[in-house]
Amino acid sequence: MIPVSGCVLTAAQMHDAEIASGISLQKLMDRAGCALAEAVWRFGSGRPALILCGPGNNGGDGYIAARLLAAWGVDVSIAASGFPKTELAVAARAAWDGLVGNLANAQSSPVLVDALFGTGLTRELPAEIAKPLHRLANAAEIVIAADLPSGVGTDDGRDYGAARADITLAFAAAKPAHLLQPAASLCGKVRIAHIGVECVANVSVLARPHLAQPGPTDHKYTRGMVIVVGGTMPGAAALSATAAARSGAGYVVGIGVTGDLPHAIVRRDHDELANTLDDPRVRAVVIGPGLGRSDRAREMVDLAIASPCPLVLDGDALAPNVVNDRPAPTILTPHAGEFTRMFGDGDGSKLDRTRAAADHCGATIIFKGADTVIASPGGRATLCPPASAWLSTAGTGDVLAGIAGAMLARGFAPHDAACAAVWLHSEAARLAGSGMIADDLLTQLPRCL
Numbered sequence: 001m002i003p004v005s006g007c008v009l010t011a012a013q014m015h016d017a018e019i020a021s022g023i024s025l026q027k028l029m030d031r032a033g034c035a036l037a038e039a040v041w042r043f044g045s046g047r048p049a050l051i052l053c054g055p056g057n058n059g060g061d062g063y064i065a066a067r068l069l070a071a072w073g074v075d076v077s078i079a080a081s082g083f084p085k086t087e088l089a090v091a092a093r094a095a096w097d098g099l100v101g102n103l104a105n106a107q108s109s110p111v112l113v114d115a116l117f118g119t120g121l122t123r124e125l126p127a128e129i130a131k132p133l134h135r136l137a138n139a140a141e142i143v144i145a146a147d148l149p150s151g152v153g154t155d156d157g158r159d160y161g162a163a164r165a166d167i168t169l170a171f172a173a174a175k176p177a178h179l180l181q182p183a184a185s186l187c188g189k190v191r192i193a194h195i196g197v198e199c200v201a202n203v204s205v206l207a208r209p210h211l212a213q214p215g216p217t218d219h220k221y222t223r224g225m226v227i228v229v230g231g232t233m234p235g236a237a238a239l240s241a242t243a244a245a246r247s248g249a250g251y252v253v254g255i256g257v258t259g260d261l262p263h264a265i266v267r268r269d270h271d272e273l274a275n276t277l278d279d280p281r282v283r284a285v286v287i288g289p290g291l292g293r294s295d296r297a298r299e300m301v302d303l304a305i306a307s308p309c310p311l312v313l314d315g316d317a318l319a320p321n322v323v324n325d326r327p328a329p330t331i332l333t334p335h336a337g338e339f340t341r342m343f344g345d346g347d348g349s350k351l352d353r354t355r356a357a358a359d360h361c362g363a364t365i366i367f368k369g370a371d372t373v374i375a376s377p378g379g380r381a382t383l384c385p386p387a388s389a390w391l392s393t394a395g396t397g398d399v400l401a402g403i404a405g406a407m408l409a410r411g412f413a414p415h416d417a418a419c420a421a422v423w424l425h426s427e428a429a430r431l432a433g434s435g436m437i438a439d440d441l442l443t444q445l446p447r448c449l
């Protein structure tokens with residue numbers, strides 16, 4: 001059982017991977033059931049457990065876990081929503097020699113195991129299932145979900161009436177619902193149980209980046225020169241510029257960035273932008289935080305886009321069709337409002353929409369929020385485990401843009417730069433703790449390196 005990591009598979013991809021594994025479904029269910037029993041043993045600490053079993057293989061996992069837990073001496077009972085419908089679940093139920101209660105009138109227990117539905121959920125939970133599920137979950141001390149909390153859309157993270165779990169044990173791989181809201185916040189802590197199925201996908205969970213320390217041959221230019229362009233709200237660009245410096249850039253130039261800045265950041269005027277962009281040592285430009293939307297601001301964005309420099313576009317620089325297959329590395333960092341303004345409402349999940357947008361504009365996109373999605377042209381995407389919700393405060397996005405600039409400047413390819421930036425931002429927020437403000441991220445960033 002490991003923290004959420006690795007590939008992210010849709011329900012259909014998971015099904016294909018199970019088949020491709022060459023391992024019998026019976027064996028896979030035995031492994032899943034065993035992993036579930038171990039989780040209940042570990043997190044339930046031997047307290048009495050009630051296992052809710054649904055009609056499919058998710059229910060099958062529940063019957064197998066119950067049999068093992070009973071053999072290990074746990075006081076375990078089962079309540080089912082009906083008779084199993086799959087061959088494997090029928091066999092798993094037949095191997096359980098205890099009683100099977102009715103979900104509707106099941107008695108609550110300190111440990112509730114939710115094995116009603118997993119990747120096979122196709123629609124809203126009916127009231128006759130949702131009502132007892134919520135009643136029993138509210139009465140339990142701990143809720144452990146098998147694979148997914150029953151009632152979340154596996155691929156889009158929609159809530160179809162799920163009860164919140166404390167622990168979700170995902171089998172074989174994470175699914176989008178473990179990372180996309182609102183489902184992600186219904187999962188509690190997500191753990192992966194590897195059951196021998198090899199999973200390959202171009203969507204993965206954000207991982208800790210490899211950030212090399214400066215070496216003996218490094219100097220300020222090899223570590224990366226970043227330009228941050230300021231505008232009407234000086235604080236925003238100051239946050240970006242300081243974040244770039246604090247996340248390892250060797251040289252940061254603030255163009256038109258006024259206000260409180262570390263002395264290490266070099267200040268230049270707006271009319272020096274064009275000259276500075278011609279400097280071949282420039283490794284990244286960050287433009288948008290606090291820029292404003294004047295004609296002058298638009299001209300500066302156009303200059304930055306036309307330059308050959310790697311670029312982070314944020315805030316006011318984000319507009320529909322602002323970049324189209326720009327040849328140099330480009331990262332866009334929209335929040336939900338900016339994303340919709342740029343790409344429309346679109347169809348599908350946040351993951352689908354971000355991937356479509358990345359293909360459309362030919363740039364890496366960090367679609368921010370409580371379930372940040374990073375996507376690049378060609379389909380590569382990264383889903384980010386929930387970061388501290390204290391990030392929901394003004395200026396934290398400006399900090400992220402600055403970090404992304406520093407990551408491009410250290411030579412990372414755009415997708416890797418975006419991932420490293422989101423990881424550092426999230427880690428800095430974790431260290432900053434409760435009540436943090438954007439400025440606090442700046443002090444924590446060096447610790448995250």
Ligand SMILES: NC(=O)C1=CN([C@@H]2O[C@H](COP(=O)(O)OP(=O)(O)OC[C@H]3O[C@@H](n4cnc5c(N)ncnc54)[C@H](OP(=O)(O)O)[C@@H]3O)[C@@H](O)[C@H]2O)[C@@H](O)CC1
Nearest residue numbers: 028029055056057058117118119120121122123124125147
């Ligand atoms: N990953 C792995 O390698 C392994 C995965 N395994 C496990 O298999 C699980 C997937 O199993 P699964 O495909 O049988 O689907 P599952 O979620 O049990 O439910 C399907 C049933 O629910 C029904 N139904 C659907 N929605 C409903 C609703 N709203 N309200 C009411 N009913 C609804 C649906 O009926 P239908 O839509 O056909 O009417 C069907 O009867 C997976 O999550 C994991 O736990 C392991 O066992 C082996 C290795």
Ligand SMILES: Nc1ncnc2c1ncn2[C@@H]1O[C@H](COP(=O)(O)OP(=O)(O)O)[C@@H](O)[C@H]1O
Nearest residue numbers: 335368369370388389391392394395396397398
């Ligand atoms: N509830 C939340 N949980 C986790 N992260 C969040 C949450 N709300 C916002 N964030 C993060 O905080 C940052 C906010 O960025 P943004 O909305 O651009 O703010 P600003 O423009 O004020 O800097 C983003 O990185 C976003 O992912």
Ligand SMILES: [K+]
Nearest residue numbers: 114117148150
């Ligand atoms: K479940």
